[in-house]
Amino acid sequence: MQDYDVAVVGGGLLGSAFGWGLARRGQKTVVFDEGDRAIRTARGNFGLVWVQSKGQNMPEYAAWSLRASQLWQDFAAELTENTGVDVHYVKQGYNIVATEAELESAIAGQDRITAGMGDKAYGYEVLDHKTLKAVAPHIADSVPGAIYTGHDGHCNPLFLMRALHQDMQAKGAHYQPNTRVGAITPRADGGFDLTGEDGTLLGSAARVIVAAGHGAVNLVRDLGIDLPVHADQGQVLVTEKVSESMSFATGTVRQTDNGSFLLGASSKQIGMDTRTDLPTLAEVARYCISVFPFLGKLRLQRAWGALRVMTPDGCPVYQQSEAHPGLFSFACHSGVTLSSVHALEVAKWVSEGNIPSEFNVFHPRRFDV
Amino acid sequence: MELDATNTPKTVRLSFEGTAIEAPAGATVAAALLAADIIAFGTRPVSGLPRGAFCMMGTCFECMVEIDGIANRQACLETVQEGQNIRRMPPRIPTKGQGDGDD
Ligand SMILES: Cc1cc2nc3c(=O)[nH]c(=O)nc-3n(C[C@H](O)[C@H](O)[C@H](O)COP(=O)(O)OP(=O)(O)OC[C@H]3O[C@@H](n4cnc5c(N)ncnc54)[C@H](O)[C@@H]3O)c2cc1C
Ligand code: FES
Numbered sequence: 001m002q003d004y005d006v007a008v009v010g011g012g013l014l015g016s017a018f019g020w021g022l023a024r025r026g027q028k029t030v031v032f033d034e035g036d037r038a039i040r041t042a043r044g045n046f047g048l049v050w051v052q053s054k055g056q057n058m059p060e061y062a063a064w065s066l067r068a069s070q071l072w073q074d075f076a077a078e079l080t081e082n083t084g085v086d087v088h089y090v091k092q093g094y095n096i097v098a099t100e101a102e103l104e105s106a107i108a109g110q111d112r113i114t115a116g117m118g119d120k121a122y123g124y125e126v127l128d129h130k131t132l133k134a135v136a137p138h139i140a141d142s143v144p145g146a147i148y149t150g151h152d153g154h155c156n157p158l159f160l161m162r163a164l165h166q167d168m169q170a171k172g173a174h175y176q177p178n179t180r181v182g183a184i185t186p187r188a189d190g191g192f193d194l195t196g197e198d199g200t201l202l203g204s205a206a207r208v209i210v211a212a213g214h215g216a217v218n219l220v221r222d223l224g225i226d227l228p229v230h231a232d233q234g235q236v237l238v239t240e241k242v243s244e245s246m247s248f249a250t251g252t253v254r255q256t257d258n259g260s261f262l263l264g265a266s267s268k269q270i271g272m273d274t275r276t277d278l279p280t281l282a283e284v285a286r287y288c289i290s291v292f293p294f295l296g297k298l299r300l301q302r303a304w305g306a307l308r309v310m311t312p313d314g315c316p317v318y319q320q321s322e323a324h325p326g327l328f329s330f331a332c333h334s335g336v337t338l339s340s341v342h343a344l345e346v347a348k349w350v351s352e353g354n355i356p357s358e359f360n361v362f363h364p365r366r367f368d369v
Numbered sequence: 370m371e372l373d374a375t376n377t378p379k380t381v382r383l384s385f386e387g388t389a390i391e392a393p394a395g396a397t398v399a400a401a402l403l404a405a406d407i408i409a410f411g412t413r414p415v416s417g418l419p420r421g422a423f424c425m426m427g428t429c430f431e432c433m434v435e436i437d438g439i440a441n442r443q444a445c446l447e448t449v450q451e452g453q454n455i456r457r458m459p460p461r462i463p464t465k466g467q468g469d470g471d472d
Contacts, residue, residue, distance in 0.1 A: 138464050240433070240441055242461040243414045259414040261463070294464045299441045301430045 013335035021347025044306025059116030093152030
């Protein structure tokens with residue numbers, strides 16, 4: 001007999017959504033979460049709940065992102081109702097671009113998605129400058145337009161984390177902070193023992209989800225599982241807090257609920273390095289100001305760098321070990337967006353011990369060709 | 370902290386929203402305001418709730434004030450000066466040309 005139905009390794013955006021979803025399904029759940037020493041992408045993201053442009057290379061991922069967006073409103077409302085924490089979800093977003101070339105390539109991307117999804121495709125509109133200006137009066141004269149789908153938006157990802165943590169514990173999950181899982185060992189009875197760095201037994205569970213972001217790679221390699229993720233660094237700028245003027249998000253600019261504008265985000269593959277640098281930040285600022293000139297008048301207050309958990313094709317990796325059934329390892333970019341499906345659907349897969357076959361496309365064996 | 374011949378800190382006179390306050394030379398503006406029982410340095414731009422110094426070490430940006438006509442000063446990082454004129458942050462309406470830029 002194991003201590004828990006499910007042990008989740010990692011309490012970032014993925015692990016928190018799974019922990020909450022499992023506790024909500026009545027599963028006896030524990031979440032082990034390493035402390036501030038770990039790379040914690042959940043604390044450094046941009047807060048978009050974003051559908052468009054996703055899944056150009058995999059229609060199933062486009063459909064999955066769409067499904068996530070469709071569940072988000074109720075997901076956010078349930079969290080707020082249970083915790084009193086407002087996650088500030090606003091379903092309003094335009095992919096506003098700076099140049100004609102970018103707009104062309106964004107349209108081509110949406111066309112690929114539409115073709116791939118077939119009759120499951122969602123519609124999108126291309127707004128020209130004039131139409132866009134009516135909803136986004138502060139765009140630069142040079143902005144050619146935007147893409148609008150009705151599915152994109154943004155939230156406060158830190159309040160999302162807080163609400164998930166608070167409510168999973170209210171639902172009986174054990175959240176164990178500052179606890180790094182050093183090893184997962186299959187037991188004779190089919191469950192797993194989880195041990196800490198110093199070898200002490202942390203607990204046992206019938207099933208295990210490894211959702212430890214960058215910390216997962218070495219942990220599952222010991223069990224013969226290849227988790228193909230690498231770090232993709234993004235740098236984000238934060239302005240002074242100002243009065244409310246923009247409710248929608250673009251792919252690169254959004255105003256937070258306390259008035260700051262976030263400008264993002266660069267993309268660089270430089271290993272496990274979260275440091276910011278001036279040329280990169282200047283380029284982020286330059287691009288955003290080229291879309292919204294008023295941003296140039298705001299004082300910057302801070303900047304940060306964080307590491308995307310990136311797979312080779314940018315799409316999620318969901319897998320259950322064949323050698324050790326009950327051992328799941330999940331990793332993806334866009335963990336904010338997908339938190340609704342992770343909480344409400346993936347948690348169900350794990351509680352039932354089976355990833356439905358329609359989601360086999362997300363198995364990393366797709367990279368083996 | 371600057372001391373005089375009798376080892377007493379020198380006093381600096383400044384004002385907050387027109388009200389005179391005194392502070393020991395070398396103190397930060399945030400410390401001077403707090404010592405004068407001024408806890409709310411300003412209000413939050415969106416919610417309108419009061420805001421004041423939180424970390425006292427330059428990281429939270431909750432202590433913003435206008436000093437001698439210049440907005441966006443961190444009160445916890447500025448040292449009091451004789452005659453300094455401290456005000457709450459003016460409304461920051463980003464799209465109305467009220468930023469720090471030059472147009
Ligand atoms: C700059 C940037 C912008 C982004 N913007 C967006 C966005 O706008 N929208 C969106 O949807 N997504 C966005 N993302 C992506 C999103 O943040 C990630 O998808 C998400 O954080 C990944 O979640 P995770 O749980 O896998 O990893 P993390 O959030 O990193 O969590 C992993 C957790 O595991 C713990 N851990 C690690 N090793 C162990 C161990 N051995 N034992 C126990 N615990 C362990 C860590 O402490 C950590 O808490 C962005 C990412 C970046 C970097
Ligand atoms: S009190 Fe935190 S920055 Fe000044």
